[in-house]
Amino acid sequence: MGLMVTRDDAQAILEQLAGPGALLRDDQWTAIEALVVQRRRALVVQRTGWGKSAVYFIAAKLLRGTGHGATVIVSPLLALMRNQVAAAERAGVHAATINSSNVAEWDDIHQRVRDADLDVLLVSPERLNNPDFRDAVLPALARDAGLVVVDEAHCVSDWGHDFRPDYRRIRSLIAELGTDVPVLATTATANDRVVEDVAAQLGVGGRDTLVLRGGLDRESLRLSVVQAGNPAQRAAWLADHIGSLPGSGIVYTLTVAQAHDVAALLRERGLPVAAYTGATEAAEREQLEADLLADRVKALIATSALGMGFDKPDLGFVVHLGAPSSPIAYYQQVGRAGRATERAEVILLPGREDADVWRYFASVAFPAESLVRKVIRELDTDRPLSTAALEPLVDLNRSRLEMVLKVLDVDGAVRRVKGGWVGTGAPWEYDEARYRTLDEARRREQQAMLDYQATQGCRMAFLRAQLDDPDLGADERCGRCDNCTGERYSADVDAAAAEDTRRTLMRPGVELSPRKQWPTGLAKLGIDLSGRITDGPQPGRVIGRLTDLGWGARLRALLDGPDGEVPDDVVTAAVKVLAAWDWAVRPTAVMSLDSATHPVLITSLRSRLAELGRLTDLGTMRYAPGRRPATAANSAYRVAALSGAWSPPEPVPADAGPVLLVDDLADTGWTLTMAARVLRAAGAAEVLPFALAGTS
Structure with a gap:
């Protein structure tokens, strides 16, 4: 049943939102009328600045004024949420947001939802699968919502530029809505493929859906x-x-x-x-x-x-x-x-x-099928595992593991519960064709x-x-x-x-922060290390990062190129870094790590530093026979592979002072941490890591 709402009603609310000079455009009213009067679903693809937020706030206010429930806006943007809540309050709309920055307010906001004391609730997509929110708050919202808005809807599509797995969970929210609850999906940046995928993902592509797609020219x-x-x-x-x-x-x-x-x-x-x-x-x-x-x-x-x-x-x-x-x-x-x-x-x-840079970001996309299936196999159907507990069981770092779990959750193969994640036992297919096409x-x-x-x-x-x-x-x-x-x-x-x-850009020297805590779950890999690291290295230095505007290109070329004697410009930069290093006690000796790819480069750098700095040359810490290459991305797996990786070096004299430990690349920090423990065990009072390049 439609509502008796006029364009004048919408214009009056717009003036409260944006000031007395604001004028509601025809296309904005078309969207508002479809949502409020006709109770339809709508997909709005309009350029930035078109006024999408005005459409859903006006619709929310009109629906609330005629007895409908709160509008739920799903948005990934904390900054946008702050601005929107302020705008809503100016128009007399009672709005609240649930996101990671206002944890202390969640219980009060949940109660306001239950008491029908809110006109608009903005939630981040991550909230939709928080067990408490999903099970206690979401059903009431789905049952009583006046309108559901999916803002920045291109995030639901992995064909868009900003895919977020959490957005896929919006499908289940929309599926539970009553048939007369309107849904609005909005985005400013979507080509045909993204528009089609968003419509399919969110179920807003039916014949009765209003699609408002405007021109993208920006005359300014x-x-x-x-x-x-x-x-x-x-x-x-x-x-x-x-x-x-x-x-x-x-x-x-x-x-x-x-x-x-x-x-x-x-x-x-x-x-x-x-x-x-x-x-x-x-x-x-x-x-x-x-x-x-x-x-x-x-x-x-x-x-x-x-x-x-x-x-x-x-x-x-x-x-x-x-x-x-x-x-x-x-x-x-x-x-x-x-x-x-x-x-x-x-x-x-x-x-x-x-x-x-493009190639690097592409290299950390969705992992191979074997790794994903390992995640599924490690999860029981009744005993939850936290992400931290699962991490040492699979060779994925924390951020990629969390992405995989979210995708698997959406696909129904795992489920997030209190205490972590469980498997569902449901069959799951690795969509090789889709990932290849993507x-x-x-x-x-x-x-x-x-x-x-x-x-x-x-x-x-x-x-x-x-x-x-x-x-x-x-x-x-x-x-x-x-x-x-x-x-x-x-x-x-x-x-x-x-x-x-x-x-200025080529001024060498970036601090290398030492690892302070052992990764959880090492005991599962047979390594008896946990808690704080007490026998690791001091803070170290690298000449530059591989992504630096200054040294990045030079270091990438050096480490990607053939092995050879260290170039003079790199030695000069290393000396400058050492000269500017504010260590408490100057190093008196230098040792290099064995290298499978650049042994001449690292050995020659060590020799030059020993000569120029009048340091005792302790030679190379050699790999142990049968060592496993430490190629794992996951911290626990990497530490396990590095345990026992080097043959014990000759004892370091007790009065030798700090030892400079030289390597080519500091990426995760675990190689230098584990090697420093070996050197400390050999008698070094302190170990000062130094690498040509760092990754972060």
């Missing part, structure tokens, strides 16, 4: 590509130009290390910027977002962690130092700019090393990003075509990008500035 954006050269030249170009870009903005980098490197470089040049990454604490993220909103910083130097949901209508520019691997991801990120300005600058500074699709997207850089055609039309924009006409051009106007940023970089930037 001026798209440019600048081929400024190597990493130092590109960073120098950015330092020279960022001050003249309009307003404040975002500079995206591909890795956490690059974000910190660039932020440090720009701050040294006197520019007010800050780094924002997935490793940034939640409270600090909130403060950094506020600083950008208030123009207290010129830019945030960010990874993709600053993306969907951050809304600054007058953001003046988005610069990418390195290209994302997908045109969809690129469009989504540049869409942060120019929502309420006549002009915003969008600049891509691609690098030859971008493809290396891999091929990602390779095509990567090629499309290279084509975007090289195209002589309209750049906005290129991106719109990649997203299957229904409004894109044949031979349409935006008239604003560098190719359309012929107006281009010069790629020239002052040679002295580039060299100064190169020296």
Whole structure:
């Protein structure tokens, strides 16, 4: 039964949300009418800034005012949740959010749901499979909901740029809804394949579903590509130009290390910027977002962690130092700019090393079938295992194991319960064809990003075509990008500035934090180690990270290349790192680790350091006969493989002082930790790890 709700009613609520000058557009009213009056399901694919949140808040308010239950909004975005709750309160909508940052409020919010005291409940997708929430709160929501909204719905599709396994659980919520409960799925970034997959996953693709799909042109954006050269030249170009870009903005980098490197470089040049990454604490993220909103910083130097949901209508520019691997991801990120300005600058500074980063992230995708089946086999159907307890039983690190468990949960092969995970005994098939097709699709997207850089055609039309924009006409051009106007940023970089930037970026030395705690479950692998590590190394150093803008390319080339004597520039960098090391007691001896790939490189580095630093040369700590290669990704498996990996070295004199322990690559930290224990057992008072490169 439809409700007597008019467009004027919706307009009045919009003015409460957005101010008296706001005007409800025809397409927004079409969506609201379908949800509130016709009780239909709707899929809305509209560009960033179209006003999707206004649609669901107005619909929620109208439904609540006519006696329907609370609206449930599933969203992955803590920043967006904060903004939305504030907006809702301004419109007189009682809203609350359940997410990882407000644990103390969960019980009170659950009670408000049961008491029908909430108009809107925003939940993160992870909540949907929390056992307490799933079993105690979700049934009531599904039974009494006035509207269910799936925000950023492309996350449900592994064809989208930001797939999240938890989103698949929304299917079960929607399946339990009454037939007259409307469902709204929204996204700004979806091509035809993603739209079809979202509709299928969420069950919003029936004949009675309203599909509102608008054009993706952004009339304020001026798209440019600048081929400024190597990493130092590109960073120098950015330092020279960022001050003249309009307003404040975002500079995206591909890795956490690059974000910190660039932020440090720009701050040294006197520019007010800050780094924002997935490793940034939640409270600090909130403060950094506020600083950008208030123009207290010129830019945030960010990874993709600053993306969907951050809304600054007058953001003046988005610069990418390195290209994302997908045109969809690129469009989504540049869409942060120019929502309420006549002009915003969008600049891509691609690098030859971008493809290396793409390959790395592709290498940690869904694991091989044998590993996934091992996870299933290790789970009983009645005795739960926590993720930490399961980790030492399978060769997957924590983040990949959690992803696998979430996918298996969605597929029905495992189930999350209090105390961890159990198997269901249900048959499960590894979808080899889908994963292979997905891999091929990602390779095509990567090629499309290279084509975007090289195209002589309209750049906005290129991106719109990649997203299957229904409004894109044949031979349409935006008239604003560098190719359309012929107006281009010069790629020239002052040679002295580039060299100064190169020296800054190439300052060697990154601290290597020691492992402090043994991984859980080692006893199951026959290793009697647990708790705190008391006989490991001191904090160490590496020349640089493989992902650094400065040393990254040089170190990757060195470690990927053939074995040989250590180059002079690397020795010079190592000496600089050692000279700047603020150790309590200077090392008096040096030892290198055996290497299967670069024995000459590491041996020669050890010899040169012994000679230059007047250190006692203790030689090489040799592998033990029959040792197992430590190739496991999982910490417990890696420690088990490293146990007994080296033959005991000659005793170290009791008065020898600290020993510098040299290796080529510090990745997980476990090789240097286990080797340091062997050296400590041989009499070394302290062990100071030193490696050419680190991975993080």
